[in-house]
Amino acid sequence: xxxxxxxxxxxxxxxxxxxxxxxxxxxxxxxxxxxxxxxxxxxxxxxxxxxxxxxxxxxxxxxxxxxxxxxxxxxxxxxxxxxxxxxxxxxxxxxxxxxxxxxxxxxxxxxxxxxxxxxxxxxxxxxxxxxxxxxxxxxxxxxxxxxxxxxxxxxxxxxxxxxxxxxxxxxxxxxxxxxxxxxxxxxxxxxxxxxx
Numbered sequence: 001x002x003x004x005x006x007x008x009x010x011x012x013x014x015x016x017x018x019x020x021x022x023x024x025x026x027x028x029x030x031x032x033x034x035x036x037x038x039x040x041x042x043x044x045x046x047x048x049x050x051x052x053x054x055x056x057x058x059x060x061x062x063x064x065x066x067x068x069x070x071x072x073x074x075x076x077x078x079x080x081x082x083x084x085x086x087x088x089x090x091x092x093x094x095x096x097x098x099x100x101x102x103x104x105x106x107x108x109x110x111x112x113x114x115x116x117x118x119x120x121x122x123x124x125x126x127x128x129x130x131x132x133x134x135x136x137x138x139x140x141x142x143x144x145x146x147x148x149x150x151x152x153x154x155x156x157x158x159x160x161x162x163x164x165x166x167x168x169x170x171x172x173x174x175x176x177x178x179x180x181x182x183x184x185x186x187x188x189x190x191x192x193x194x195x196x
Contacts, residue, residue, distance in 0.1 A: 023044055024044070030096055032094065033093060050099075050103075053103075058130065060113060061113075061126055064118060067120060068118070070121060071117050071119070073112060074112065074122045078126070085098050151177065154173050157169075158170050
């Protein structure tokens with residue numbers, strides 16, 4: 001990269017293109033500190049996709065409401081992830097290996113979620129473990145701030161439009177909110193939202 005060739009970017013340039021700073025952080029973390037990073041915008045898009053997968057996973061855990069009894073398989077998955085994460089960090093600060101362990105962890109827990117064998121208490125244990133990982137990575141969203149009243153009112157208005165089959169109004173509201181960084185998803189249990 002060089003300024004004379006026109007392929008030189010500052011962090012300010014990247015942020016002006018709409019990339020969140022945490023996406024840049026994830027991209028930098030995903031390659032080993034001893035290796036030179038080949039920066040590309042497609043690499044940033046891949047980092048954004050990976051983070052979305054993690055954030056969606058966290059959102060799904062927070063929505064689990066069932067009172068199932070403790071699933072011992074959760075302990076096994078958490079122990080394997082903890083051990084693998086520490087082993088990767090002990091191996092010359094192999095963060096990319098630790099990220100691989102994180103995605104194996106997510107895959108294992110998602111399997112339990114999809115088979116309806118993960119209850120609210122187990123989801124809390126998983127979120128606690130993710131919080132431990134985030135002390136190193138610092139890439140997870142910090143809590144979920146409540147939506148402003150006008151946004152909540154727009155979501156209710158969209159729900160009413162959908163019930164009356166006014167698809168044009170419902171789509172317009174969904175698109176307006178998306179421009180503001182609020183993604184709506186329609187589920188059998190109602191509309192859910194995510195801030196991005």
